[in-house]
Amino acid sequence: MIRKATAVWRGAGRDGDGDLTTGSGVLSKTPYSFRTRFETEPGTNPEELIAAAHAGCFTMALAFQLQAAGLAADELTTEAAVTLEAEGQGFKISKSALTLTAKIPGIDQAKFDELSKAAETGCPVSKVLNAEVTLSATLI
Missing domain, CATH: 3.30.300.20 (K homology (KH) domain)
Structure with a gap:
């Protein structure tokens, strides 16, 4: 069994952002960034x-x-x-x-x-x- 997810990133580390998509579609272009990871901006990490x-x-x-x-x-x-x-x-x-x-x-x-x-x-x-x-x- 193999499960897949894809991450897309745009820009530099601290100022960039990206999105995550899972093979099942449960996550579909779900935002993630420095701000969602280390601060409180909505999104995932x-x-x-x-x-x-x-x-x-x-x-x-x-x-x-x-x-x-x-x-x-x-x-x-x-x-x-x-x-x-x-x-x-x-x-x-x-x-x-x-x-x-x-x-x-x-x-x-x-x-x-x-x-x-x-x-x-x-x-x-x-x-x-x-x-x-x-x-x-x-x-x-």
Whole structure:
């Protein structure tokens, strides 16, 4: 399976701008720029997209872990907070912190912890990140 996205950039780094388009069309010429990345201008940025990918990947991985254990969630809500920090003359993504709130009938805390950790380490996005990945999971 191969998924594709295209980035188009016009102009210099700080003053330029661009747009992102995904193969599915969910993003279609979605604006991104220095201002959407480092300031508050509307649009997206690579770190936000990585956070969305990580939250979605982890949450789906947990749903499959639950299914394999004969369980199903009423609801799984995951936030991924991606940290971008200075490194030398550039930047690096140093961390992705996953925060999960889960409502799962019939599960005990030990099984919840086991399946959540398996999903966090088994998620393909966790595996591709060259960053610290943390998980804070709450069962409600």
